Amino acid sequence: MGQIMGGYHARSVDLNSDDNPTFDPQAGFQYERKQREMIAKEEDLISARIPNKYRDYCAHYLLDYQVCRYKEMPLLYRCAHEKHNYLNCEQQDYVLRMKEFERERRLRVRENRISATA
Amino acid sequence: MCFNSFFFLFFFMLINFFFFVYFIMNGLSVFFEWEIISFNSMSIVMSILLDWMSLLFMMFVSLISSVVIFYSKSYMNSELNLNRLIILVLMFVFSMVLLIISPNLISILLGWDGLGLISYCLVIYYQNLKSYNAGMLTALSNRIGDVMILMVICWIMNYGSWNYIFYFDFMKNDYVMFIISFMIIIAAMTKSAQIPFSSWLPAAMAAPTPVSALVHSSTLVTAGVYLLIRFNYLLIDMFFFKVLLFLSILTMFMSGISANYEFDLKKIIALSTLSQLGLMMSILSLGFPDIAFFHLLTHAMFKALLFMCAGVIIHMMNDIQDIRYMGGLSLYIPLTSLCLNISNLSLCGIPFLSGFYSKDLILEMVSFNSFNLMVFILFYLSTGLTVFYTFRLIMYVMISDFNLMMIYNLYDEDYIMLNSMFVLLFMSLLSGSFLSWFIFFYPYMIYLPFNLKLMVIYVSILGSILGFMVSNMGIYSLNKLLLSYNLSSFLCLMWFMPNLSTYGLSYIYLNFSQILFKNIDMGWSEIYSGKGIFNILKNYSVFYNIYQMNNFKIYLFSFILWFMILFIFFFI
Numbered sequence: 001m002g003q004i005m006g007g008y009h010a011r012s013v014d015l016n017s018d019d020n021p022t023f024d025p026q027a028g029f030q031y032e033r034k035q036r037e038m039i040a041k042e043e044d045l046i047s048a049r050i051p052n053k054y055r056d057y058c059a060h061y062l063l064d065y066q067v068c069r070y071k072e073m074p075l076l077y078r079c080a081h082e083k084h085n086y087l088n089c090e091q092q093d094y095v096l097r098m099k100e101f102e103r104e105r106r107l108r109v110r111e112n113r114i115s116a117t118a
Numbered sequence: 119m120c121f122n123s124f125f126f127l128f129f130f131m132l133i134n135f136f137f138f139v140y141f142i143m144n145g146l147s148v149f150f151e152w153e154i155i156s157f158n159s160m161s162i163v164m165s166i167l168l169d170w171m172s173l174l175f176m177m178f179v180s181l182i183s184s185v186v187i188f189y190s191k192s193y194m195n196s197e198l199n200l201n202r203l204i205i206l207v208l209m210f211v212f213s214m215v216l217l218i219i220s221p222n223l224i225s226i227l228l229g230w231d232g233l234g235l236i237s238y239c240l241v242i243y244y245q246n247l248k249s250y251n252a253g254m255l256t257a258l259s260n261r262i263g264d265v266m267i268l269m270v271i272c273w274i275m276n277y278g279s280w281n282y283i284f285y286f287d288f289m290k291n292d293y294v295m296f297i298i299s300f301m302i303i304i305a306a307m308t309k310s311a312q313i314p315f316s317s318w319l320p321a322a323m324a325a326p327t328p329v330s331a332l333v334h335s336s337t338l339v340t341a342g343v344y345l346l347i348r349f350n351y352l353l354i355d356m357f358f359f360k361v362l363l364f365l366s367i368l369t370m371f372m373s374g375i376s377a378n379y380e381f382d383l384k385k386i387i388a389l390s391t392l393s394q395l396g397l398m399m400s401i402l403s404l405g406f407p408d409i410a411f412f413h414l415l416t417h418a419m420f421k422a423l424l425f426m427c428a429g430v431i432i433h434m435m436n437d438i439q440d441i442r443y444m445g446g447l448s449l450y451i452p453l454t455s456l457c458l459n460i461s462n463l464s465l466c467g468i469p470f471l472s473g474f475y476s477k478d479l480i481l482e483m484v485s486f487n488s489f490n491l492m493v494f495i496l497f498y499l500s501t502g503l504t505v506f507y508t509f510r511l512i513m514y515v516m517i518s519d520f521n522l523m524m525i526y527n528l529y530d531e532d533y534i535m536l537n538s539m540f541v542l543l544f545m546s547l548l549s550g551s552f553l554s555w556f557i558f559f560y561p562y563m564i565y566l567p568f569n570l571k572l573m574v575i576y577v578s579i580l581g582s583i584l585g586f587m588v589s590n591m592g593i594y595s596l597n598k599l600l601l602s603y604n605l606s607s608f609l610c611l612m613w614f615m616p617n618l619s620t621y622g623l624s625y626i627y628l629n630f631s632q633i634l635f636k637n638i639d640m641g642w643s644e645i646y647s648g649k650g651i652f653n654i655l656k657n658y659s660v661f662y663n664i665y666q667m668n669n670f671k672i673y674l675f676s677f678i679l680w681f682m683i684l685f686i687f688f689f690i
Contacts, residue, residue: 017488049145054560062560069559073143076555083561090563 010101013108021100023107058089119201120191123208127184134177142170142556149221165281167221171411174557175218175344178415179337181545182422183211185538186332192534193328193429203243207332210236214337218344223280226345227267230309233338234260240329241322252324255620259318263308263342266301273298286351295352302349303358310342310395312362313369317616319392323384327429330384335391335425336418343398343414350407363403367496370396372613374503378510378588379610383428383439386511389612390465391421393504400497401480409483412557413476416550420464420473423542427458430535431515434528441514448516450528455516457539462512464546466505466578472550477501479554481574482564502577502584509585518589 010016025033040059048066050059065086068079140146147169154162187207194200213232220226234257242253276294277285289295306312311319322334333339346353353359373392380386394417402410431447431454432439448455464471467478484497530536599606608614614622621628644650 051560065561066559070143074139074556079555087561087563091565094563094565 010105013105013112015101015105015108017101019104021104023104027107028103056090057093058086061086061089119204120187123204124184124188124191127180127187127211131177131180131184134173134180137168138170138173138177141168141173146170159278161279162224163222163279163281164225165222166219167283168219170557171347172218174415175411176215178418179211179214179218182336182418182542183207183332185541186328186422186426189331189426189429189535189538190326190328192532193433194326203240203326203329206236206239206243207329210240210333210337214341217341221281221283221348223267223271223274223282227264227271230267230305230341231264233309233341234264237322237325237333237338240333241325243326243329244324249324252318252321255616256318256322259308259311259315259619262315263305266305266308270298270301270305273301282349290352296356299349299353299356300358302345303353303356303362306342306346306399307362307365308342309345310339310399311369311392312342312396312399313365313372314615314618316369316373316392316612317619320385320388320612321616323382323388327384327425327432330388331422331425331429334388335421339391339395340398340414340418343395343402343410346399346402347407347411347414350402354405359403363400363493366396366399366403367493367500368396369393370400370500371496371503372615374500374507375609376612377507378503379606380507381440381442383432383441383444383511383515384425386441386507387421387424387428390424390504390507391417393500394421394465397477397480397500400493401483404484404487404489404493406480406483408557409476409480409562412553413480415553416464416472416476419542419549420461420471420546423457423539423546424461424465426535426539426542427454427461430454430532430539431458433532441511443521444515445518445520446516447520447528451530453530453536454539457543458516459512460543461546462508464550466508466581467501467574468578470551472546472548472553475550475554478574479562479564482566482571483562485566485570485573486564498573498577501574502581505578505581506585506588509582510589513586513589 036057038057038059040055040063044063045055045059048063050062050066054062061082065079065082068082069076072078141148147167150166150168152164154164156162187204190200190203190207194203197203210233213229213236215229216225217229217233220229237260238253238257241256242249271280273294274280274282274285277289282298285295308315319334319339323330325334370393373389373396377386377389377393380389394413398410398413398417401413430451431444434451435444438444448459460471464473467474467481469478481497481501484494611617
């Protein structure tokens with residue numbers, strides 16, 4: 001629901017929440033944006049049997065959490081710190097994606113405005 | 119027998135718990151396969167799948183059933199054949215375990231049919247006409263699901279084995295799988311009482327209360343949800359899952375409204391079970407089987423407790439179930455009221471009781487993902503309705519003035535029943551937190567705007583205010599409701615579903631056959647065959663008779679006439 005309401009004003013530029021960015025990632029920035037770095041290693045993720053959909057930029061925190069779960073079972077509340085780190089990272093990642101969505105929307109509006117005046 | 123069964127089931131629960139912890143720690147799944155017979159290219163095998171999910175569910179089933187058996191010792195104390203009830207409950211637990219550990223459709227059918235049959239025997243346990251009718255409705259509604267499972271068994275023969283889990287990945291886009299998944303969804307809908315099969319669940323409250331606590335709240339009705347959780351990988355992209363989403367949300371909404379019109383204590387709880395089943399089914403069809411399983415388990419705990427409290431109250435009130443006859447009970451039975459309140463508040467999702475962890479997670483996932491506005495509104499309306507009927511129930515039963523008897527002779531006397539309730543009280547308090555740590559290997563991140571996050575609180579406050587107002591409604595306002603009698607009767611009769619699934623189904627055919635009987639058998643065919651020919655012959659014979667009689671008269675008359683003529687001619 002929040003997603004629909006948030007993405008509603010992007011419909012006018014034909015932008016949906018699942019769309020990928022289409023503009024140059026450096027466009028409009030004073031500094032050079034660096035590509036994000038994947039910290040968790042592929043072999044660690046395979047060995048921990050983490051499913052593909054969880055192998056994102058926060059996977060190293062997820063690995064920490066899984067290790068803690070294994071060590072502290074069944075007193076899992078002791079892993080609250082690791083869980084919080086992971087969820088915090090996921091939240092930051094989400095905010096980043098939403099910012100990228102908003103940037104895409106504004107760039108599309110700008111593009112439409114320029115093409116209309118030209 | 120009661121205590122033996124209790125200890126056996128409790129011990130079984132402990133074993134399951136230790137294995138669950140061991141399996142979840144090491145990420146284990148154990149698959150046993152025992153070949154019974156093999157001929158041509160087909161083999162009949164008995165297979166068992168033990169993973170954390172089946173072990174956890176078995177643990178909950180055995181815990182609730184052990185506590186219920188302990189409770190029955192006191193609740194059914196005047197029953198002559200108590201052992202019969204205990205044996206039925208044990209058979210029920212066995213069927214449930216068979217269903218839980220089976221990755222094979224034949225053994226699922228055995229468990230599934232076992233559940234249907236034993237639940238029928240338990241519903242008709244008190245032998246009277248109402249129980250027989252309720253039992254027949256229950257058995258026949260569940261029979262539709264059994265037939266669907268049988269047909270699935272026939273269809274899955276195409277693949278050469280009944281172990282369905284082998285075909286999820288490879289046969290997902292096969293047309294046969296499409297048919298199989300449709301039938302599985304129908305089967306699950308009958309067992310979990312979704313629209314249009316909802317009417318049997320409130321009717322099944324004719325069963326003894328301990329049975330309702332075990333069967334019709336926490337285990338049997340969740341069998342359908344569990345089956346769909348197992349089949350989830352297959353069904354997730356199917357069109358039927360969207361239909362299921364629609365139906366389950368309507369079930370949730372419908373039962374929430376009906377519960378507000380109901381005055382039978384057990385039926386209110388049954389309708390709230392129906393509402394929670396709709397919630398489980400809907401989150402399942404939105405693609406979150408682990409959250410559905412989480413809610414299934416927490417709900418099992420607090421709903422079993424709620425039924426057990428209702429049983430104690432019914433016992434103390436001399437078998438009165440109508441909440442209008444109750445009131446002010448918290449002064450007389452504080453311990454039972456404590457249990458009832460905690461389970462009720464847990465049902466509402468009050469922090470930090472067990473229901474909160476699952477229900478709040480479900481609602482936040484619905485808010486967080488991109489679903490339809492209608493889905494969103496119905497989810498929150500149903501949550502508000504849950505709080506509405508719960509507060510109405512609390513007000514009627516525990517807070518308002520007492521209504522019927524001159525002297526209440528009520529007190530928390532029965533410590534067998536109370537002890538068994540305290541076990542579930544403990545679990546209702548803690549199981550939500552315990553399970554949320556255990557079963558989510560990969561925690562869900564939820565990030566919502568402030569007001570959307572607090573939406574649950576808003577609808578809960580609104581629901582509680584309405585519940586308070588409705589329970590204090592005067593006779594004038596109740597009479598006002600009669601102005602909208604048609605609407606009220608539609609809403610309180612579960613959208614006429616009990617009528618539709620009983621005589622509603624047979625009415626058209628019976629009415630049509632009555633018309634045929636009247637017009638064909640008794641009408642035209644009678645006119646043109648038996649009765650008609652008889653009438654024609656009779657009329658002719660009457661006519662000839664008259665003619666014949668008249669002939670005689672004419673003959674005599676002509677004789678006299680001739681005689682007179684002759685007399686005149688010859689003598690005058």
